[in-house]
Amino acid sequence: MSSNATDSHAPPPALHLQGIHKRFGPTQALDGVDLRVERGSVHGLVGENGAGKSTLIKVLAGIHRADSGTLAVDGQSFTALSPRQIEALGVHFIHQERLLPPSFSVGEALFFGQELKRGPFIHRHAQDREGARLLREYFALEFPAGALVGELDSAQRQILQITRALLAKPKILVFDEPSVSLVKREVDQLLAIIRRLRDQGLSILYISHYLQEIESLCDQVTVLRNGRAVAVVDPRTTSTAQIARLMVNREVGEMYPKPTVAAGDVLVELKGLGAGGAYRDIDLQVRRGEVVGLTGLVGSGANELLKSLFGLVQPDQGSLALHGRLTRFRSARDAVRQGVALVPEERRSHGVAPLLSVLENLTLAGLARFSRRGLLDGPAQARESDRLISELGIKTAGRDAMVQQLSGGNQQKVALGKWLSRDCALYLLDEPGVGIDIGAKVEIYRLIGRLAERGAAVLVLSSDLPELIGITDRILVMHRGALAGEFDARAVDSDRLLACATGASESSSISHLPARETAHVIV
Template identity: 70%
Template sequence: MPALELRNLTKQFGVTRALDDASLRVQRGSVHGLVGENGAGKSTLIKVLAGIHRPDAGSLWVDGQQYTHFTPRQVARLGIQFIHQERLLPASFTVSEALFFGQEIHRGPFVDRRAQQREAERLLDAYFDLKLPPDALIGELSSAEQQVVQITRALIAKPKVLVFDEPSVALVQREVEQLLRIVKRLRDQGLAIIYISHYLQEIEHLCDRVTVLRNGRDVAEVDPRSTSLAEITRLMVNREVAEMYPKQPVALGEPLLQVSGLQKRHAYRDIDLLVRRGEIVGLTGLVGSGAKELLKSLFGLDPAQQGEIRLNGQLVELNSTHQAVREGIALLPEERRRQGVALDLSVQENSTLASLSRFTRFGLLSERREQQETQALIEHLLIKTSGPQARVRQLSGGNQQKVALAKWLSRQSTLYLLDEPSVGIDIGAKVEIYRLIGKLVEPGAGVLLLSSDLPELLGLCDRVYVMHRGAIIAQRKAAELDSDTLLALASGTHHQQEPDYVH
């Protein structure tokens, strides 16, 4: 008997059918992946499970008992707990206060804070072997530590089913690995786990079964150990993987960026690199390769100590981000929500943030011209928003990335440094981002694309540089590479002198 089963759920909002006869079955002691594009129905299905939405048709089963719908209180009583993408813990609470909020330990009529602190220490040590001060403030913890507190709070309720909704979005790789170990340990303890993620590599390594949603329907349930990621991707988007990279051939122009002998202690050394106008150049390497540090130096965030950087043949010094921006360099950072956009500002304010001087005359800002520019960018980039005044926080990850790109298009940048541009974006939105990257170089701009997604590099780039332990060890045309060779180069197991294709 499954721990949880959702049968033939239908949910309609006006003319939009968010769920269309969708089903999901989760066994005890298993991790069940749930994947699909934005708009595929994942959020609606989870909100039905949480008791937030009442389905128009279908049924829900827990331990063999049928329900037509849940209330949030029933959900908790039935042992279903949720770990949300957003950390829903008050920053001013201590760890022990957050863990026991709403279920405090009392001594007579008073809350026994010392008992809560002792129990908090015991639980964190028992579940995660983690020494976290119970009086530490939530706001002072890392994203991973906040997530551990959130998971522990859920476990206090002794759940039968745990739902993880995009839990790794705000985590770095080391923290992701810790999270996956925690999820596997909970599975081995007999919990039924639903794991929702855009990161298909996580789904592949973690899940026992995967349900694919598309247009509100469950189109497949597969075993990720015997089904390739390419096939799961095809099921999600209903197109072949090769169609995901809509890159058009562009004639290459003169050198735009030339880097010679660039060095920074403890980061990278003797870097020679070239990007021509009209060219998309890939850059990759494992953690610690120096690739991220190199990108930061090229944007003036962490300047190099030796070497030369030339833009359009002219020697430049990139000692600050202001200098880099003045030279026409743009950066899309990996941590989009913290560094790429201002979430609480509007689409318009974000889009013109780097180019306000274009809309200013005699010290006065022309809001009409600013709005016209933003509307043109919305239409050009196909940003799904209610309008220029919509808050960026309200947009999906893919549309937030488009707004981050709009800022630099408005600035009329010529060299785009893209740091993992498709991280945390659903498959369908990735295709749109890839299309836009291809269009960036059509007017003669250049792109340096740092990515750990090997198919992305091979599908988009003209050439790829590979870094290992601070040095560029290979440079090849993308057409002459495959994923296995690229991974072997990045890991240092396939190191040979590469032919020079660009001089």
């Protein structure tokens, strides 16, 4: 149902959502949200995980129908739209997940659903030629001839998505966390493209956790908190710290909470450990109650070393001792049996089971605790999952909710929580702060501190150097397969770490590596 907006001397905004309400059972996901995107501008949308960003975007995309409220495009107002209708109005979406089939050529991906044909047949050569022309015209880029989508890097696939959207001559582009998997130079390229599109008259809605991107790119920013739009600010006059405070409704203050814990006995010790060409001659100790950081550029061997401690990469030299006894993890199952837990960076694909409930995920790693003569003790599972939901502050409709329905930060908490039901001795955390907002990160950091207080040893692999300095006791830096430096986190700075990680200095310290080159601050 639609109606024309009232006449006004000023042109209507490109996009205007008013009074949007959406409830899922007992959860009020959106509570009267207003969002206004002016013509030819970049408008930012920020908020903690669970603040309502994803629900609002799904209402805009026609995936969810709002319980009440209106959506106006170019002054034409609607109460409900289907995905096809919203696209016909000129609103197109660029998602963080790469939706193009990896086996398609560049031309096939660009023209999928609107193929160029010669008679009844798809004209693939024409698609490849036209695709190459469009990439040159829009972005002055040349992709390798005959390249498949699966062979492109993250930035190139992102550019393909943008080009495909531009073929439909959109009025509004919605970027949903587009830089999550991009390195810094790719982020800079993406932001330059978005500025160019804005200058050409497109209206942009940009959703991101990276407040430095928001500050440098956006003309205005809407801040969501607990399903409400609590502020609209100008990032040129509002600092990222002020925006962060609006997001969490408290002083961010101590971004990296860290308890004082006296280190105990050596829990894990490596001597001369090596694995093929991945890493070599690694000597290190991690003590009970200690949080140790591990970092390095891509190819440094840090990732493979972490995987060796969980039985996923087999060392071929040196020794590993756990609890003072020599051992070898022949598989991940073997590592788990000996009290080792791994929370991977790819939590959706490896850290949680998205189609299982919160209860099932939280008790998955410790099922033996809840088994009685081969049968699961349901009430005991329920009590444990309720305890962890409360302790970790997991935002969920209930223990029976599917994990795939949770925000990224809450999925991360579930990925950590499932190991708490097992009470492990060594926790391996791979990029624990990636892709989650400032509030969720602080809660994750507090949880890491509680693990240390309980006497566990924690090894954190991260490319976020302020994170490592803030939450760890010591930081180990790897460079080209070897340990290049070890630093006291209380007395180190980012520049020295980065110099060590890049080989510019034999003894240094850290901040934000060209993370997997990701050099942007996540909040």
